[in-house]
Amino acid sequence: MQLYIKARRFAAPRNDGDLGIRTAMSFITGVGLTSYGKHEGSSSLDLMSKAAAMAIADAGLKRTDIDGVLCGYSTVAPHIMLATVFAEHFGIRPSYAHAVQVGGATGLAMTMLAHHLVEVGVAGHVLVVSGENRLTGQSRDASIQALAQVGHPDYEVPLGPTIPAYYGLVASRYMHEYGVTQEDLAEFAVLMRAHACSHPGAQFHEPITVADVMASKPVAMPLKLLDCCPVSDGGAAFVVSRERTGETGILVRGCAQAHTHQHVTAAPRLSELGAEISIAKAKAASGVAISDVRYAAVYDSFTITLAMLLEDLGLARRGEAAGRVRSGYFNRDGEMPLNTHGGLLSYGHCGVGGAMAHLVETHLQMTGRAGNRQVRDASLALLHGDGGVLSSHVSMFLERVR
Amino acid sequence: MSEKLTDWTSGAEAIIYQDCAACGSHQYFRRGFCAACGAADPVQKRASGEGIVYATSLVCRAATPETRAHVPYNIVLVDAAEGFRMMAHGDNELAIGDKVTARYRQFAGRLVPYFEKVK
Numbered sequence: 068m069q070l071y072i073k074a075r076r077f078a079a080p081r082n083d084g085d086l087g088i089r090t091a092m093s094f095i096t097g098v099g100l101t102s103y104g105k106h107e108g109s110s111s112l113d114l115m116s117k118a119a120a121m122a123i124a125d126a127g128l129k130r131t132d133i134d135g136v137l138c139g140y141s142t143v144a145p146h147i148m149l150a151t152v153f154a155e156h157f158g159i160r161p162s163y164a165h166a167v168q169v170g171g172a173t174g175l176a177m178t179m180l181a182h183h184l185v186e187v188g189v190a191g192h193v194l195v196v197s198g199e200n201r202l203t204g205q206s207r208d209a210s211i212q213a214l215a216q217v218g219h220p221d222y223e224v225p226l227g228p229t230i231p232a233y234y235g236l237v238a239s240r241y242m243h244e245y246g247v248t249q250e251d252l253a254e255f256a257v258l259m260r261a262h263a264c265s266h267p268g269a270q271f272h273e274p275i276t277v278a279d280v281m282a283s284k285p286v287a288m289p290l291k292l293l294d295c296c297p298v299s300d301g302g303a304a305f306v307v308s309r310e311r312t313g314e315t316g317i318l319v320r321g322c323a324q325a326h327t328h329q330h331v332t333a334a335p336r337l338s339e340l341g342a343e344i345s346i347a348k349a350k351a352a353s354g355v356a357i358s359d360v361r362y363a364a365v366y367d368s369f370t371i372t373l374a375m376l377l378e379d380l381g382l383a384r385r386g387e388a389a390g391r392v393r394s395g396y397f398n399r400d401g402e403m404p405l406n407t408h409g410g411l412l413s414y415g416h417c418g419v420g421g422a423m424a425h426l427v428e429t430h431l432q433m434t435g436r437a438g439n440r441q442v443r444d445a446s447l448a449l450l451h452g453d454g455g456v457l458s459s460h461v462s463m464f465l466e467r468v469r
Numbered sequence: 470m471s472e473k474l475t476d477w478t479s480g481a482e483a484i485i486y487q488d489c490a491a492c493g494s495h496q497y498f499r500r501g502f503c504a505a506c507g508a509a510d511p512v513q514k515r516a517s518g519e520g521i522v523y524a525t526s527l528v529c530r531a532a533t534p535e536t537r538a539h540v541p542y543n544i545v546l547v548d549a550a551e552g553f554r555m556m557a558h559g560d561n562e563l564a565i566g567d568k569v570t571a572r573y574r575q576f577a578g579r580l581v582p583y584f585e586k587v588k
Contacts, residue, residue: 211532221478222498223556225579227528227536232544235526240546243524243565285529285541332497332546332556 091186095178095317095465096308097126100427102268103301103415107203111141112156114198114302118420119157122304127312128192130157135190136164137177139197139419142213143204153196163190170217170454171366173197174303174423175322175461181307182319191309197419198302210298217455219330228287231295231369233331233456235287238371242289244337249289251389252370253280256293256412258392259367262399263409265440270299270415280370294370299415303423305430315434315469320447321353322463331456341460342379342451349462355447357381360464362432362445363403364425366453367410376451377405380462404442407432422452433467473499474513477582482573484518484582486553487511497553518571520547520584522563523554535577542576545569547584559584 099121101114109117115138123130136159138150146152150164163184169176174197181193201210211229218224218233241247257277263269275293283292307319325344328334350356363382367373377388382403383396391397397405408414408428411421431437432445450463476485487496491508498504503511523546531537545559547569558581559569569584 208532211530215532219498219556225478225577226544226556226558226581227531227533227539227542227577228526228544228556229528229530229532231530232526232528235528236524236544236546239526239565240524285527287529287544288527290526330498332554 092309093182093185093319094308094311095305095319095426095430096192096312097122097124097128097306098427098430099125099304100268100424101198101302103299103417103424104270105203106200106300109200109300111144111199111204112153114200114300114417114420115153115196115304116157118198118302118304119194119196122194122196122306126192126306126308128306130159132192133159133194133306134162135181135184135193136161137181137193137195138166139173139177140166140168141199142210142418143200161190163193169459169461171368171422172452172454172459172461173419174426175450175452175463176324176459178305178307178319178426179322179324179461179463182322185307185309188309193307194304195307195423196302196304197423199418199420200300201417202298202300204300207298217329219332223330223332231287231290234369234371235290236331237375237457238289238369241337241371241375245386247374247386247389249281250277252289252294252374253277254389254392255367255370255373256280258397259406259410259412262407262440263413266408266414269409269413270297271409271413290369290371296368296411296416296421299417299421301415301417301420301424303420303427305423305426315467317430317433318466318468320355320464320466321349322461323348323352325460326458329455329458334457340379340457342376342453342457342462345460345462346380346451349464353464355464357449359447360403360449362429362442362448363397363405364429364448364450365405366422366425366451367406367412368416368453370412372453372457373410373412375457376453380449380451382449399440399442404432404445407437407440407442426450429465433465474515477573477580480580482580484516484549484555484571485513486516486549486551487513495552497555514551516549516551519550520569522546522559522565522567522569522584523548524565525559525563527561533577539576545584555582557582557584560586562586
């Protein structure tokens, strides 16, 4: 009981559950992550199972302890009931299970849901899992085409846009309004690659320069190949529990979402995008200020995504995120270490699992297990996910409690 | 709902939008109601085709053989004079803020709106 009372000191005030003895809370108790890149011969279920087994073992739990399952989707193996397909395959019989689909924000949206599920007592240990053989299971064309369908079927898709084009549109406008340059955007790719170089599981380990990014093949201008995340195979999982299972607790301090549109044609102006709304709500829900944050895990499907989100979240002033990259602010040993595993841009992007790797890395940092990537202080972390074309946002604060 | 006007999405050389008589909102994606206030039967109108470029992205990597035949092609968001925003194609040289007018072109077997700079 002592543990809970101690933890409660950190948690934002809210209604006491459990007869007023403790405030309901949730903890990330275990994480699992495969390498990203090519997993020739592995199915989506194989990659999900591998990551799930790692996360359950990491939490010190048995698979029979898992009574809730939330999973993402697989574009390679679409199914209307993926959570139960997975549960049967993995060999568990949860009392709560379903899939969640919010594009790139799915991982954090599932974590937010798991947090609330364990808070109210629907489940004690929720397994959040995703994995996809997106690289070897289908052609790149098929991936690009499948993803482009987030566009409007009548008013956008017939024009032949791609996901990079949707973000390229946003990038052109952002650069126009805030004086950001292509060289500025390139800095984010260089930083993510530098971080990936120290993670053995990352898809890319060759250092790159701003000149390399600038010289890479044009994809959807102003975005070039190295401004874009790759397509990867991989799996990620974590366990969200009502009670901590180890000495160090990684507490979900607070989280919030915002959804302003689906299609880029219908997006609000840049100053009214969802990241600013969700971070404001998450701050209010948790009582955390940006100045309290020690580690940042921010969605980086493209360099422009990362640049915009850092500024929307308040981790840099408008138009100044690239300057902060240049000054080392987001380095592993900088003031605000960012995506120290290399992010989507260089660790890799296997769909829903892509952004879940950000949370796995955050957990390793917060529990002092990041090895040669370990940062000085990751006691409080901000995570942010984005789905669609800056359509769906989830902001979350995690706090270490002992 | 009033009779459906045809636009480029069904092969006609026209851009159609909807005006809400109740709240005055404009919307581009066709619906049987106003997405801003919920009122039924927004009025369909034919747009002038005049507008200003809001954003551009020159697509150099396409995903299908049909679209690949056209690369590079410029995807643009245009703020129409009537107050709605739309996606279309446009001249590769278009820049944000350019005044443009709509033409139509064939793209991957379909008719699409294509914006040119107003001289």
